[in-house]
Amino acid sequence: GAVVSQHPSWVICKSGTSVKIECRSLDFQATTMFWYRQFPKQSLMLMATSNEGSKATYEQGVEKDKFLINHASLTLSTLTVTSAHPEDSSFYICSARDPGSSTEAFFGQGTRLTVV
Amino acid sequence: QKEVEQNSGPLSVPEGAIASLNCTYSDRGSQSFFWYRQYSGKSPELIMFIYSNGDKEDGRFTAQLNKASQYVSLLIRDSQPSDSATYLCAVGGSSNTGKLIFGQGTTLQVKP
Numbered sequence: 674g675a676v677v678s679q680h681p682s683w684v685i686c687k688s689g690t691s692v693k694i695e696c697r698s699l700d701f702q703a704t705t706m707f708w709y710r711q712f713p714k715q716s717l718m719l720m721a722t723s724n725e726g727s728k729a730t731y732e733q734g735v736e737k738d739k740f741l742i743n744h745a746s747l748t749l750s751t752l753t754v755t756s757a758h759p760e761d762s763s764f765y766i767c768s769a770r771d772p773g774s775s776t777e778a779f780f781g782q783g784t785r786l787t788v789v
Numbered sequence: 790q791k792e793v794e795q796n797s798g799p800l801s802v803p804e805g806a807i808a809s810l811n812c813t814y815s816d817r818g819s820q821s822f823f824w825y826r827q828y829s830g831k832s833p834e835l836i837m838f839i840y841s842n843g844d845k846e847d848g849r850f851t852a853q854l855n856k857a858s859q860y861v862s863l864l865i866r867d868s869q870p871s872d873s874a875t876y877l878c879a880v881g882g883s884s885n886t887g888k889l890i891f892g893q894g895t896t897l898q899v900k901p
Contacts, residue, residue: 770887
């Protein structure tokens with residue numbers, strides 16, 4: 674089946690620094706990818722829709738200047754958390770839908786971000 | 790009102806019993822419905838998807854959809870301790886882009 678790879682699996686950074694998370698579709702081209710965030714014991718909350726070759730669409734309440742999304746190719750989307758703070762510590766998960774599939778979007782393995 | 794609602798649980802069932810997980814959604818235009826299982830610290834994994842009213846069975850799992858009632862459920866027969874996890878209900882919109890709205894998840898505990 675389709676595979677979505679996310680990197681890194683975990684990262685620890687200092688407050689004020691920026692962190693980039695990559696999401697790759699390995700065996701299909703994804704014009705659209707999705708970024709979710711999950712706080713402990715909570716569900717996945719959609720942050721933004723990443724569109725290849727155009728601007729991302731952010732959900733209400735998500736700061737687009739803080740969470741920079743770039744979808745420069747059909748197989749790669751990146752999420753950069755800028756000027757990270759401890760409250761940004763969370764589990765970030767990307768997903769992508771295989772246009773050739775009639776079923777679900779496939780999820781990356783997630784990135785555990787800890788800001789200290 | 791939340792778009793997708795689940796009882797957070799925990800739902801505790803003995804090994805071998807049937808576990809019943811429920812989900813309601815608010816958008817009548819929703820076209821696709823998914824159940825994911827998530828273990829602690831891991832990404833969700835797809836259990837089942839359903840598009841049409843009625844039942845869909847896959848092994849020990851049965852998904853049930855009632856669009857008129859805006860209700861979708863997951864039954865797990867012969868529950869095993871390894872089924873202990875958080876089960877997430879997710880709903881896709883009418884455009885089939887892959888965008889999903891998740892419920893808060895139900896924690897299932899299967900006791901040996």
